[in-house]
Amino acid sequence: MKAESLLLRVNKDYYGGALLLVIGLYVTFVGRTYEVGTLNQMGPGYFPVTLGVLLSMLGIIVALGARRGSTDSPEATDHNEAPRTADWRGWLCIIFSVIAFVVLGQYCGFIPASFATVFISAMGDRENTWKSACVLAVLATVFGIIVFEYALKIQLPMIAFGG
Template sequence: MQFRLASLHKNVWGGTLMVALGGGVVWQSLQYRVGSLRVMGPGYFPLVLGIILIATGVIIAIQGSLAAPRPAATEKLAPQWKAWALISLGIIAFVVLAQYFGLVPATFAVVFISALGDHGNSWRAAAVLAIAIVAVAVAVFWWGLQVQLPLFRWPPFPWLAA
């Protein structure tokens, strides 16, 4: 049986990438003072996260290697230009709307526009998802972390209001 790299399960590749990334995080965290559990240094938390990333990557890679090899691709899938365009547009909309209108409209726009990039989502599903993510974003970023971005900004263009 001939071994081909392309026949490996995608989880093997993903797990390997996570192990490599975790290794880089661990290596970089060792450039700082790690300290101990009682007196943590600036490198302690990244070290722990890197180790967790490595362990997760190993588990995913092992799970992927135990899966049946995927069959060779018989058809070439066309690029999903609609998804690329809508996700990019969503990010641009977030940047612009956050600056002039605030966190709530910007978060709603990025999630709603990006969700429409998936052909399986309807307008209603995208709106429900956007409303849910706005609630989470307000709770986490505005209330929990107290990010200095107003929920709403009105008038959006102060120089026009005068």
Template sequence: MNSFLRIRKDHIGGTLLTLTGLVCVSSGLQYHTGSLSRMGPGFFPVALGALLAFVGALIAITASGQGASDDAAKEHGHRLPEWRGALCIVVSVIAFVLVGKFGGLIPATFAIVFIASLGDRTNTIKHAVLLSLAMCVVAAIVFSWALKLQLPLFAWGA
């Protein structure tokens, strides 16, 4: 039982990522994978699953036994999970969908980056705005100009 308590969340998370990646590889191999020049329907799931399994294995292998944040939390008696970041990410995705539908790509990108960046307690409003504006420029260049995405940059009242 004592050895089970030594297992940290990074070990568990890395193992779960590895298992998920291996399941994706196994499922993708049921389809024709093809080659790099003529990819089949199973190529993408196999490639992403293998990458996910590799990253998960790296996380599990390099996970330290006990981090400094765990020590500080024990000293102060805090062991509650951090919900702010997760809540901000979920809300930002919902905001992206709603604002993207009614406002366009630029307002939706600003909304998702701004709200998600507020999930980090060390971020200030100023940094969140600057990051959001920078990502709006990147989104306009990549998705509108380079990829010719059919989502309009601005669509107020559409």
């Protein structure tokens, strides 16, 4: 049983690393079709190329980690645990948080959109309470206001009424 669990984990890591590598190489290739520029004069392809290279390196690291076959993971050490199923609550909360950001950002502004996004995402974790999710959402929203409004001076409407 231990060997099967380790083999399954290794295969997942290989496949995940390979997927990250392929996506990273594709993004890098497509990003190179735009002008990349320099660090001082970034072109439209600079960010996609940088992101693609980082994603490719991450994929290599994950795939190399699969070769080691770490046995300290909970999957490899717990023999009696039943296979886990997908956590639909987490998936749905993440999907709805993105939808909430798009809708609320369009019609209500940055503050309600960022609060709702963080709050809904935090509720995807079964260990979070309403209170902890609310505190996290308030702190993330305040941080977002400081970064986007004051530090970067990005022109986002903080509060908007209508579209």
